[in-house]
Amino acid sequence: MFVPRPQGGAPSNVATDRVSEDVTGDITDARRIGRVVAGILLATGDATAADIERANAGLRELGRAPLAERDFVSETPEMLAPKIPLELRTGVLHLIYELAGDEPIRRRLADAYAGLWHDELEPPAERRSGSKVVRWLIGRLPRHHVSANEDNTMVERTDPYRGGEIAAPQLAPVERSPLRHRVERIRQEYLAVIEAVEQVIVGKRDVIERVLTAMAARGHVLLVDVPGVGKTQLCKALAAAIETSFGRIQFTPDLLPMDITGANVFDMRDKEFHFRPGPLFTHILLADEINRATPKTQSALLEVMEERCVTVDGVTHRLEEPFQVLATMNPIDHQGTYALPAAQIDRFMVMLEIGYPTPDDEVRVLDYHLGVVSPLASLKPVISRAAFIDWRETVPLIHVTPEIKRATVDYINGLRRTAEDGHSISPRATLAWVRASQSRAMLSGREFVTMDDLLHVAPDVLRHRLWTDGATVRERLRAVAITGAR
Incomplete structure (x- = not known):
């Protein structure tokens, strides 16, 4: 996996400074804390030697090992935050906010950890004379005893390891931006839609998530698989879970x-011509078995998929937002199919396969669908059309760093x-790739894109x-990163 490296390189070994394992705890926890800190430094794609030195000083304050090369990997807050021990989170949060400073991207990443640890932070412990034991364990015994009446806010010092003590400052309340609140609400709506669709489509949560990611990014979806695996049912279930109009064209x-x-x-x-809208004038359009129509008919979707409008006899008719094409396609080697033109293929943001269910999931399919009431018939909308439009309007607000663009x-x-x-690959595909990344970040509850x-x-x-x-795509991307052909 390609990730930006810190300037000058990260330390190649772990210098423990004689830190006892009783202080550092499990080495896995130590490495995870290092990855949290390294992630803050790499948020802008640029970690200087001074940044690493400050980070290592802070880690030593926490009784943790300095950063190592293996800490500089791409892991999201959602992956790392739950793995940091509860008693260490306050100290780690102070450190990453100190390292973030006023840099907006690093601050957003620190805010993400604060949000994930909300209501789970240990309050800073009151300083007591026992705190000198920690300093002894890391090889720095304080040169005086602390009296009970000594001020407990903060004692200035020039050397953090010589004399004096610094008690952990009180953690200021996390101020959440309007975008953060918006993303959190969308995340909850997204999970509600998934739960609703899973009442109809069993054992395919990953496919549902990927379809919704494309839909939130205003991207059209092409589902390619053999007949009977649930392509049409998935499209119907998604349309039913979102309070929008639904249309279907059987090609x-x-x-x-x-x-x-x-x-x-x-x-x-009245002796005049009037435009009679076709079935594509809807919010969510199911183009079922799109490759059974001739290329001429398939091309009728080119303008509407790209520009969300239809031109008939020189008059342009705009479609109401949101407009979304969910197309199903049988493998081209099946009888009676036509290959989609390259221009048509390029207008689909993503292409997905559903695949066969596992034996256990197929038994659940029988349980669900052999009942008196069809699960699809009983599925009710869980979000409104306005809410779904808000998803699409929020995606462009998700921050993409210059390093990720490059x-x-x-x-x-x-x-x-x-x-x-x-x-x-066309420039349209480049834009689609970044838009899909923004959508995934938003639906994961973040306001910024990661590698x-x-x-x-x-x-x-x-x-x-x-x-x-x-x-094969993954292998080719890996080859590009390794050979430097980027």
Whole structure:
């Protein structure tokens, strides 16, 4: 996995400064704390030698080992925060806020940890004479005893290891920005939608999450798999869980473009032509078995997918927001299918496969669907249309650092250099990749994108543009990073 490295490199070994294992605790916890601190430094893609020195000083204050090379990896707050012991979280939070300073991206990352540890922080312990034992364990015995009536706020010192004591300052209340509140609300709505859809689609939570990630980013979704695995049911369930209108077009070889877009129809009563909208004038459109129609009919969706409007006889008709295409496609080697044009393929943000359920999940499918009432018929909306529109309006507000933008472009250029059979990646795909990363970050409860977000969505965004599978996309990205072809 490619991650920006600190300037001058991180320490290559772990200098323990004679720290007792009784103080450091389990080495796994020590490394996780190091990764939290390293993540703050790398939030802007730039960790200087001075940053690392300050971080190591703070870690020694906590009785932890200095940073090592293996600490500089890409891990999100959601992955690391629950693994930090409760009694250490207050000290770690003070340290990362000190390292973040006024830098906005680092502050956002520190805020993310504060939010995840909300109401779980240990209050700072009152200083007592026993605190000298900790200093002795790290090899720095204080040179005087602390009296009970000594001021307990903060004693200034020039050397943190010589004389005096510093009690942990009181933790200021975390001020959450309006965007943070907005993202937290969207996260809860997102989980509610997943829970609702899982009443119909059993054992495919990962697929549901990936579809919603694309939908929140205003991206169209192409589901490719053999018949009968639940592609159409998934689209219907998503539309039912969101309070929006739903339309379906069953693509067949005799379907005409006007059957999709609509047409001007002559009205005998007033002797004039009037536009009669086609079935795509809806919020969520299911284009079922899209590759059973001819390429001419498939091309009728090109304008509407890109520009959210339809032009008939020179007059442009705009579609109401939100407009979303969820298309299903059978493998092209199945009888009666047509390959999608490259221009059509490129307009889908992601391509996904559903796959067969596990034996246990298939038994649950029987339990769910052999009942008197269909799970889909009983599914009620859990979020409003306005809430779903707010998802889409929030995604562009998710911060992307210049380093992540550059890494994205470097990866894309590396893939273009190694493209085979003329299958390359357009600038539209580059934008789709970053938008999908922003969406994943938002739905994960964060206001900023990490490299983990970028690499997580890469197979879904790039595989149909490179005409390959997700595993091959990951291998090619890894090759780009290793060979320096970026």
